[in-house]
Amino acid sequence: MLSKIVRTVANQLILFILIFGLYVIAHGHLTPGGGFQGGAVIVSGVVMLLVAFSSKELKKSLRERTLSIMESSGALIFIGLAFAGIGIVFFYNFLVGTPIFGRIPATGPGPGDIWTGGFIPLMNLAVGLKVAAGLSAVVLAMALFSSGEEIEE
Amino acid sequence: MMEYIPLNFPFLAAALLVGISFYILIFKRNLIKLIMGIAILASGVNLFLVALGYRAGGNAPIYTDVPEGPMVLPVPQALTLTSIVINVAVLALMLTMVILIYRHTGSLDSEKSRKMKG
Amino acid sequence: MRQVTGLIVLLVVIAFLVSGMLLFIHPFGYPPSDMDDYIIENAQEETGSNNVVTSVVFDYRGFDTLGEATILFAAVTGVLLLLRTVKRREESS
Amino acid sequence: MIESPSGFWGPVVWIIAAIVALLIAYFIQRRGEKAYKKGVQSETFLMGNPKLSEGETHVKAHNIYWGFFEGLKKYYVPTITAHTGIINDHLIWLIAGIAIVMIILFVAGGI
Amino acid sequence: MAALITHSPILIIAIPLLAAFLTLPIGMASKKARNALLIVSLAFVTFLVIILARDISINGIHIYTLGATSPELTLPGGAMVPIRIILEVDAMSIFMGIIWATVSLAAAIFSLSHMASETGQNRFYTLLLLMVTGGFGMMFTGDLFNLFVFLEIASISGAALIAFRTRFADAVEGGFKYIVISAVAGLIFLFGVGLLYAQYNSLNIGFLANAMQYSTLDIIALTLFLVALTIKTGMVPLHMWYPDSYTVAPANITAMLVITSHACMYAVFRICFSLYGITLDATTVGWIIVIIGLLTMFVGVTMAVFQTDVMRFMSYHAISQMGYMWMGVGVGLAVLGNPEALATYGRDAISGGIFHILNHAMYKPLLFMTAGALFHRTGTRDLNKMGGLGHNMKFTLILYIIGTLSIAGIPPLNGFASKFLIYESVYQFNPVLAVVAMLVSIITLASFTKAFQSAFTGPQLPEYKDVKEVPKPMLIGMGILAAGIIFTSIFPGLIVERIVNPATDALINQAAYVNGIMGGGMP
Numbered sequence: 001m002l003s004k005i006v007r008t009v010a011n012q013l014i015l016f017i018l019i020f021g022l023y024v025i026a027h028g029h030l031t032p033g034g035g036f037q038g039g040a041v042i043v044s045g046v047v048m049l050l051v052a053f054s055s056k057e058l059k060k061s062l063r064e065r066t067l068s069i070m071e072s073s074g075a076l077i078f079i080g081l082a083f084a085g086i087g088i089v090f091f092y093n094f095l096v097g098t099p100i101f102g103r104i105p106a107t108g109p110g111p112g113d114i115w116t117g118g119f120i121p122l123m124n125l126a127v128g129l130k131v132a133a134g135l136s137a138v139v140l141a142m143a144l145f146s147s148g149e150e151i152e153e
Numbered sequence: 154m155m156e157y158i159p160l161n162f163p164f165l166a167a168a169l170l171v172g173i174s175f176y177i178l179i180f181k182r183n184l185i186k187l188i189m190g191i192a193i194l195a196s197g198v199n200l201f202l203v204a205l206g207y208r209a210g211g212n213a214p215i216y217t218d219v220p221e222g223p224m225v226l227p228v229p230q231a232l233t234l235t236s237i238v239i240n241v242a243v244l245a246l247m248l249t250m251v252i253l254i255y256r257h258t259g260s261l262d263s264e265k266s267r268k269m270k271g
Numbered sequence: 272m273r274q275v276t277g278l279i280v281l282l283v284v285i286a287f288l289v290s291g292m293l294l295f296i297h298p299f300g301y302p303p304s305d306m307d308d309y310i311i312e313n314a315q316e317e318t319g320s321n322n323v324v325t326s327v328v329f330d331y332r333g334f335d336t337l338g339e340a341t342i343l344f345a346a347v348t349g350v351l352l353l354l355r356t357v358k359r360r361e362e363s364s
Numbered sequence: 365m366i367e368s369p370s371g372f373w374g375p376v377v378w379i380i381a382a383i384v385a386l387l388i389a390y391f392i393q394r395r396g397e398k399a400y401k402k403g404v405q406s407e408t409f410l411m412g413n414p415k416l417s418e419g420e421t422h423v424k425a426h427n428i429y430w431g432f433f434e435g436l437k438k439y440y441v442p443t444i445t446a447h448t449g450i451i452n453d454h455l456i457w458l459i460a461g462i463a464i465v466m467i468i469l470f471v472a473g474g475i
Numbered sequence: 476m477a478a479l480i481t482h483s484p485i486l487i488i489a490i491p492l493l494a495a496f497l498t499l500p501i502g503m504a505s506k507k508a509r510n511a512l513l514i515v516s517l518a519f520v521t522f523l524v525i526i527l528a529r530d531i532s533i534n535g536i537h538i539y540t541l542g543a544t545s546p547e548l549t550l551p552g553g554a555m556v557p558i559r560i561i562l563e564v565d566a567m568s569i570f571m572g573i574i575w576a577t578v579s580l581a582a583a584i585f586s587l588s589h590m591a592s593e594t595g596q597n598r599f600y601t602l603l604l605l606m607v608t609g610g611f612g613m614m615f616t617g618d619l620f621n622l623f624v625f626l627e628i629a630s631i632s633g634a635a636l637i638a639f640r641t642r643f644a645d646a647v648e649g650g651f652k653y654i655v656i657s658a659v660a661g662l663i664f665l666f667g668v669g670l671l672y673a674q675y676n677s678l679n680i681g682f683l684a685n686a687m688q689y690s691t692l693d694i695i696a697l698t699l700f701l702v703a704l705t706i707k708t709g710m711v712p713l714h715m716w717y718p719d720s721y722t723v724a725p726a727n728i729t730a731m732l733v734i735t736s737h738a739c740m741y742a743v744f745r746i747c748f749s750l751y752g753i754t755l756d757a758t759t760v761g762w763i764i765v766i767i768g769l770l771t772m773f774v775g776v777t778m779a780v781f782q783t784d785v786m787r788f789m790s791y792h793a794i795s796q797m798g799y800m801w802m803g804v805g806v807g808l809a810v811l812g813n814p815e816a817l818a819t820y821g822r823d824a825i826s827g828g829i830f831h832i833l834n835h836a837m838y839k840p841l842l843f844m845t846a847g848a849l850f851h852r853t854g855t856r857d858l859n860k861m862g863g864l865g866h867n868m869k870f871t872l873i874l875y876i877i878g879t880l881s882i883a884g885i886p887p888l889n890g891f892a893s894k895f896l897i898y899e900s901v902y903q904f905n906p907v908l909a910v911v912a913m914l915v916s917i918i919t920l921a922s923f924t925k926a927f928q929s930a931f932t933g934p935q936l937p938e939y940k941d942v943k944e945v946p947k948p949m950l951i952g953m954g955i956l957a958a959g960i961i962f963t964s965i966f967p968g969l970i971v972e973r974i975v976n977p978a979t980d981a982l983i984n985q986a987a988y989v990n991g992i993m994g995g996g997m998p
Contacts, residue, residue, distance in 0.1 A: 029320040030217050034328065036238055064351065068499055075344050075496040079489065082337060090485040091333045091542035096319045104319045105216070112217040117320035120329045127340055134347040138245050145252065145354040161299045164292040171666065172285040178455045178659065179277040187451065187655065194662050201666065205673050206307070209300035214311060214323035224323070226307035227314075229672070231327040232620055235339045236665060239627050242346030243658045246631060249350045250638060250651040257644035263451050268645040269719045270449030271781075277456050283463040287695060295691045296673055303676040306556040313552065334541045334560045338612065338624035341492060342631055345605045348499075349635025352598040353647075365968040366892060368823055368899035375887035375964055382887070422933035425783045425858035428925045433781065440781065443774065447715050451652055454716045455659060458706050461713055462663070465763065466698045472759040473694060 002052050010052035017045035025128035028121065030112035035124040039131025046136040055143035067137040074130030081119050081126065093118040163204035170197030184251050184261045188244065195240040203233045476526075481546055483527040484539045484562045487520055487572065488611045495604035502597035510587055513600050517583050517607065521576040528569045532977065536991040537564040538617075549992050557679040563617030563991050566977035570829070571614040571741050573974070574836040577959065578734050579607045582727040585844055585952030588945075589727055589851055599639060602632040606731060613738045617992065619668045619750075620678045622742060623661060626707075629735045630657030637724040637732075649723035652716045660703040667699035680750050681992025684985060689754040700746050701760075707739040709794050710801065711771040718778075718790035722856070726847020727952070729786065730840030733793055737832055740800065744982055747808055752985035761809025764801050769908060772798025772915045780922040783858045785846045788926055789839070792882065795915060796835045802912065803828025803897045806904045811983070820900040822979060827896030829982075830975045834889045834963065838881040841956040845875045848945045848953070849930060858929045865931035867942045872931050874953045879927060881960050883920035889960055892967035 025038030050058055085092030095101050095118035103116045114121075170193055177190030206229030212219050214227040251261070258266040297303065310331060311323055318326040328336050365374045433440055479486070494516035502509035531537055539546045539562040549557050564572075583603065590596055609629030616622050634657065638650025671693070672678060675686045687693065702713070709717035717736075721729050747760060775795025782788035807825030810816040848871045849864065850856055865872045881890040894916060902909040944950075963970055981987070 029322050029325050030215075031322065032213065032215060032324075034234075034322075034325050036234065065503075068351070069503075071344065071347060072496055072499050075340060076493075078340055079337065079493055079496060082333065083489065083493075085542075086482060086485075089539075089541060089543055089546050090482065090489065091330075091337075092544070093318055093330050093542065096317075102319065105315055105321055107315050109216050109219045109221075110321070112321045117325075118318060118330075120318065120320050120325055123329050123333075123336075124325070127336070130340060131343065134343055135241075135245075138347055138350045141351055141354045142249065142252070161292055161296060163299055164296055165289065168285070168288040168292045171288060172281070175281055175284060175459055179281060179452060179459065180274070182450075182452060184451075184651075191655065191658050191662070194659065198662050198666050198669065202669050202672075204299065205302060205669060207300055208302065208304070216315060216321040216323070224311050226302060226304055227310055227323040227327045228307050228332070228678075230324045231332055231335075232672075234324075234328060235332075235335050235620075235624065238339050239342050239624070239661075240658075242342045242631060243627070243654065243661075246346050246349050246353075246634060247651065247654055247658070249353050250634075250647055250654065253353060253638070253641055253647040254644070254651060257647060266648070267449045267451075268648055269722070269787075271444050271447050273453070273456070276460070280456065280460040280463040283467070284459055287463075287466050291670075291692055291695050296670075302673065305554075306558060306676050309552075309554045309556065309558055330542055331559055332620075335621055335624050337492075338621065338628060341495075341605060341608065342624070342628055344496070345602060345628060345632045345635065348598045348601050348605075349631065352595050352602065352635055353638055353641055353650075355595050355641065366896060366971050368896055370899055370903075371895075373892055373895045373967065375892070375967060378887040379965075422862040422936070423928065425861075425925060425929035428928065429780060429921070436777075439777070443778065444781070446712075447778070449715070449719060451655055451716070454652070454656060454713075457712050457715065458656075458659065458663075458702065461702045461706070462698055465702055466695065468763060469694050469698060469756065469759060473689075473756055 007052050010048055014045050014049060017048070018042060021045065021128070021132070025124050026121065027112075027114070028124040029117035030114065035127025036131055038124075039128045039135065042128070042132040043135040043139065046132075047139055050139060050143055055140065055147055056149060058140065059144065059149065062136065062140060064137055064140060067133045067140070070133035071130050071137065074126045074128075074133060077126035078123055078130065081123055084119075093120075095119045095122075163207070164201065167197050167201035167204060170194075170200060173197075182263045184254065184263055184266070187263065188247050188251065191247070192240070192244060195236070199233050199236055202229050202236065205229045479523070480526060480530045482539075483523045483530075484537060484564050484615050485541065487523050487527070488608055488615065490516055490520055490523075491604045491607040491611070495601050495608065498601040498604060499597050502600070506596075509597065509600060513583055513604065514580075516604070517576070517580045520607070520611075521580055524569065524572045524576040527564065528573060531564065531566055531569050532973070535565075536987060538562070538991050539564075550994065556677055557682050557992055560621050561617045561679060561681075561992060562615050563681065563988070564615050565988060565991070566981040567741070567744070567829075568614045570833070570974055570978040571738060572611060574737070574833060575607070575610045575614065575734050577955065578836055578840050579610070579731055581952045581955040582730045582840065582844075583952075584955070585730075585847070585949050586725070586727040587948040589725065589847060589949055593639070595639075599636070602636050603728075603731070605632040606636065606735070610731075610735055610738050614741060617680050618678050619671065619680060619683070623665050623668060626664065626739070626742075627657070627661050629738070630654065630661065630707075633657075633728070633732055633735060636728045637720050639725055639728070640723070643723065646723040649720040653720040656706060656716045660706050663699050664703040667696040667703070670696040670699070679992060680745065681989045684750050684752055684989050685993055687751060687754045689751070689756070693751075697746070697751060697755075697760075701743065704739045704743045704746070705767075708736045708743070708797060710767055710797065711774045711794065714771070714775070714794050717794055718787045721790035721793065722784060722787040726786070726843050726850065729790075729843045729847075733839050733843070734836055736793075736797070737836060740797070740832070744804060748811075748982045749985055749988045755811070757811040758809050761805050761807075761811070764805030764808060765908065768798045768801030768805050769911055770798075771795065771801060773911060776915045776918045776922065780918060780925070784856050785849060785858050785861075785926060785930065786843070786856050788858070788922070789842050789846055792842075792919065792922070793835075793839050795919065796831070796839065796882065798915070799894065799897055799912065800828040800831050800835070802901060802908060803831060806901050806908070807983075810904070817983070820903040822983065823896055824900035824904065825982065826971060826975050826979045827893055827900060829978050830896060830971060831893040833970070833975065834881065834893050834960075837956050837959045837963065838878045838890065841874060841953055841960065842878040842882065844949070844953045844956070845871055845878065848949055851945055851949070852942045853939060858926060861930045861936075862933045862939075863931075863935040864939060864942060866935050867939070868931075868944050870944055870950055871953075874957050875927065875931065877957050877960055879923040881964075883923055884916045885920070887964055889963035889967060892964070
């Protein structure tokens with residue numbers, strides 16, 4: 001556990017890191033970025049919390065069981081979206097042309113439109129959830145293990 | 154358009170990174186250094202992949218407010234992204250195992266921490 | 272002995288790789304691009320996404336991404352599996 | 365039935381042959397000594413020495429084929445020393461393999 | 476049913492994946508439901524593999540384009556390049572698929588009671604299912620980068636499973652060696668993929684085979700592929716990590732790891748025959764494979780005689796048996812450019828090598844599982860400490876004898892049938908090779924006799940007086956494989972005719988593989 005200044009700053013900063021991560025995830029189909037990158041940004045916030053507070057402290061609010069379930073559900077959403085197109089072909093982009101995320105942008109350079117991309121934004125969200133939960137579970141588990149704490153099954 | 158580069162410097166750099174990592178893999182006995190060597194090998198391969206897709210004077214392949222001009226190839230970038238994530242996963246697992254090896258044997262040296270031979 | 276052998280094979284491999292990179296590969300910045308040109312031209316229509324890299328990652332090569340997510344899942348599962356607690360292990364064995 | 369360039373293989377013939385051989389063996393065994401005494405003849409007899417306990421009569425794994433290893437010492441000692449079990453050595457072999465195969469392929473390809 | 480067959484390539488890969496993602500949430504709720512999910516999903520996959528195999532034997536190569544508007548659409552919109560990832564399942568792929576489905580089902584049933592006393596079972600089964608996915612992906616994919624991805628899935632889950640018994644220091648060491656070798660081999664493989672992509676701007680095996688010129692960069696890439704994949708199969712002299720890793724894993728995982736190494740072997744065949752094919756300098760590569768195969772055979776078996784750890788002993792035998800396959804297929808590869816020799820003995824040599832894969836994939840997992848059964852009851856892997864176990868473990872004894880006779884090539888068991896094909900055809904290529912192969916077979920029998928003598932025979936040791944027979948699920952798992960061995964022994968002609976020869980022809984016939992993607996664009 002570090003000094004009070006560090007902890008206070010970390011408390012304030014985590015919000016911005018989370019928002020930035022979510023922005024990167026949500027705009028993955030328009031700007032550089034995507035699920036993996038945004039998830040990694042969020043995990044960097046978790047690592048910051050881990051440094052500022054101790055792993056023991058963090059364990060109270062961030063349980064590994066929850067993280068595991070979050071990760072599994074992210075993976076399930078991803079593979080479920082892939083399965084949803086199996087009426088035609090596995091991984092068929094079935095949302096293009098429908099009201100949800102279905103608009104097709106004009107060919108060539110142009111301003112982005114958030115309601116485009118078919119299932120890509122949804123997959124970005126699923127992957128972001130998965131990466132954030134999974135990598136934070138890894139970091140947390142390593143910190144807990146090296147400090148001799150018990151890790152949940 | 155950029156000038157033509159006579160030597161393929163990025164490819165050369167990738168090959169040299171691979172060479173450096175091979176040097177580490179052969180000569181460094183410390184397990185953490187070994188893992189660093191694998192990370193450098195991964196960087197070399199990733200640099201090679203991403204350099205394959207560069208087109209002289211190209212823009213990033215994102216249509217949102219892109220200036221006029223050719224675009225660099227998107228597929229190598231996607232491959233690099235995949236490869237980076239794979240390497241993160243592998244490194245996490247390797248580091249975990251090194252932690253456990255250190256717990257069991259009290260040594261990070263690849264010769265002293267080995268139990269099996271022959 | 273080990274040092275000398277190691278150095279020799281290292282130099283041979285580096286020599287092959289460097290010569291391959293210098294002499295035989297396409298000039299940097301001018302790659303062959305049949306597949307990628309098709310993707311750059313058609314990505315907006317087919318996937319509706321402005322970011323071509325994302326459309327490659329999640330649509331054209333989406334199966335690779337599923338595999339990649341699976342690898343991450345496997346690694347996380349593996350790490351949590353290997354770092355099971357010492358206490359509970361002793362009880363069972 | 366498998367056909368090969370210079371022969372064939374059918375397991376059924378072999379199974380029939382094995383059954384015939386077993387029957388012959390059974391008949392020979394039936395013609396044997398009927399006055400076999402269980403208590404006396406199944407005892408371990410070791411040159412008149414006192415009887416060993418049960419665990420000691422079992423030949424341990426590392427004693428089997430001892431002569432084979434003694435005779436082939438010239439082959440076994442360097443081979444076993446080469447299996448160091450150090451991860452770096454495995455990787456040296458990997459990189460050496462790349463070097464050797466590359467040289468062979470380039471020499472054979474005439475480049 | 477037609478839709479099921481159309482989608483079966485992807486379902487075979489995706490169903491274990493879905494089950495793996497579901498294992499953790501379900502396993503937290505109920506153990507029984509988790510075990511049922513495991514077995515049901517694997518059994519369903521086996522069913523799908525069988526119906527797909529039937530379809531392939533009737534209709535030929537099965538193509539599945541992921542994400543296109545129809546599964547057969549490989550070249551969309553007038554493009555001359557395949558854009559998307561394509562799964563291409565031919566007779567050789569489905570041959571490997573049948574093996575993998577059977578062995579993984581048997582291993583899963585075996586692990587139900589073998590693992591019953593361990594902690595962390597939810598994650599164990601998750602990783603087991605992921606490994607199944609990785610193996611199927613490697614076998615079915617027609618895309619080089621996708622092959623790399625699935626190779627990594629199989630390696631990572633395999634490494635974590637090898638190190639599963641973290642209470643032993645050597646288990647973690649074996650897992651670490653496996654993951655380091657896999658990571659380095661995977662990255663070298665990826666470098667080779669990059670070299671091919673740089674020249675032809677594609678990742679599809681069929682397209683690359685069509686455009687292949689065997690330039691200097693192609694030769695470098697070929698070297699990287701060969702070495703990276705052969706180290707994963709444990710070819711001498713790149714085998715030294717192999718016994719270390721395979722020894723310490725739980726026996727059911729070792730049984731599955733054997734098949735993942737066969738999958739890497741399959742990838743080598745795919746690269747040599749289908750990717751490089753006619754442009755390949757087949758004689759040189761064939762001879763390299765033959766000579767290293769010979770070395771693999773001999774060093775593997777002589778090292779095995781020396782071992783006293785039962786799992787390590789069997790790992791060295793696994794290495795040694797791989798030599799037969801390399802030799803058979805290597806002889807076929809060496810005469811690939813010579814149609815006359817190929818027809819006389821080359822095709823039979825390849826058939827022998829491939830048939831030996833099938834046999835090895837049945838008896839080696841069976842033997843590893845019997846070793847696991849011994850470990851389950853005695854708690855040790857050291858043959859010096861065992862003895863007299865045949866008195867109490869009668870079924871294990873019988874299964875062990877079946878496996879031993881099969882691996883040593885004693886007629887009429889199936890090991891002999893494939894070795895017979897190899898001897899006969901290799902003898903016509905070069906008699907020395909066949910003689911060494913027979914010698915290795917003799918030493919194999921001798922060393923298995925040693926293990927049999929020290930583990931099962933002899934008087935009952937006092938410390939193992941109340942050892943019991945292993946539980947039923949373990950016996951069922953082993954029994955599936957033993958039944959396969961007996962079936963193959965009695966009907967070798969049927970198996971060779973229906974399964975092995977189509978696989979051989981699929982390997983040799985590069986044009987058919989390319990046509991599957993390019994629709995008749997073969998030069």
